[in-house]
Amino acid sequence: MPQNDNTFANGNDQRADWGAPGTAGATIAAGLVFEDVSHDYDGVESVRDMTLSVAPGEILCLLGHSGCGKTTLMRIAAGVERQSRGRVLINGREVAGDAVFTPPEKRGVGLMFQDYALFPHMSILDNVMFGLKALAKKDARSAALGALGRVGLADYASDFPHALSGGEQQRVALARALVPRPGILLMDEPFSGLDKRLRDSVRDDTLAVIRETRATCIIVTHDPEEAMRMGDKIVLMRNGRLVQYGTPAELYNSPADLFAARFFSELNQVSGTVTGAGIETPLGVLPADGVENARSVDICVRPQGILLHEAGLAGVRGRIRSKRFVGEVDLLTIAIEGLNQPVQARVRAGSSWDQGMDVAVTTDPKDVLVFPREDTHV
DSSP states (O other): OOOOTHHHHTTOOOSSOOOOTTOSOOOOOOOEEEEEEEEEETTEEEEEEEEEEEOTTOEEEEEOSTTSSHHHHHHHHHTSSOOSEEEEEETTEEEESSSOBOOGGGTTEEEEOTTOOOOTTSOHHHHHHTTOTTSOHHHHHHHHHHHHHHTTOGGGTTSOGGGSOHHHHHHHHHHHHHTTOOSEEEEESTTTTSOHHHHHHHHHHHHHHHHHHTOEEEEEESOHHHHHHHOSEEEEEETTEEEEEEOHHHHHHSOSSHHHHHHHSOOEEEEEEEETTEEEETTEEEOOTTOTTBSEEEEEEOGGGEEEEETTSSSEEEEEEEEEEOSSEEEEEEEETTOSSOEEEEEETTOSOOTTOEEEEEEOGGGEEEEEOTTOBO
16 A cells, blocks of 8 residues: 555554664765866756765765756756856766766766655666676665665565665765765755655665765755755755855854845844944944944844843833744743834743733844945945
């Protein structure tokens, strides 16, 4: 009887635990470089002037909204798509350029697609063996069973894909991608079909297997939390261009612009005017570090950076309009004098703050982001 992803909601996907750590088998990681790579579909650019270097053994997440070009860039690395200009190099060797194009099967690249792309008429074992045609059948079978064992599915080698749940099919796809021991592993939204409650554990186990193999890995995702949890580095893309590249901490703490800031967290946004005293805002006067040459700025405060105090203490005056319990935190909506829109605050669940209370509001500097407005430099 075919199983579907509803098995996750019922907690029935744990028919087999993941295999013992340290049994995945190591590979020789490869470096990957994009040099001024662009791509277009019928004259519409999908990737624009992308220059990027991925170190051997590094896990890189390509992050962005649907249609931003992240999957296209991954497909260019695999050789499934050919760029319109620029070069792709693997371990310093050009594999795609004006006069060179190495086919996917000769690049030492493993692919894991969003829909897993398992062959329905083949057993699980045959699916994993599919990319091992260069090996003797006995050796290919042994390698495939080893890979299935590491993902906890060796006992289901004779089953067919339709008999597995979505999470188990994801494991099979991972085993198939890794069994040839590719120098580079490319994964396109590999966890998007999983139930949220199981996604974290499957993601962590997958990451452990990738670390064991030491393969260079590029993961395409639209989920910023997933990118921060899995990536050594993150590339944030928008309209085919690189918006920001760096570690998860760099992108979260020092976003390049408002788009980047909003991608990683909810924000309260207010306007500010730079003066000799600092930045005057409806939330008080804030430091003007780094924006002294701007006339007006956008101030963004994360909800956890809105701090509440008893009415009458230092801070701007506000009133709590609503309070919602969402588990570990309470979400508060606060009306502020001088602001047309209320601000959102996150406080520890069970706090004494309640709807209708008057409060004093200040901000936590570590959760305040300041961006000069365009064309406001003096």
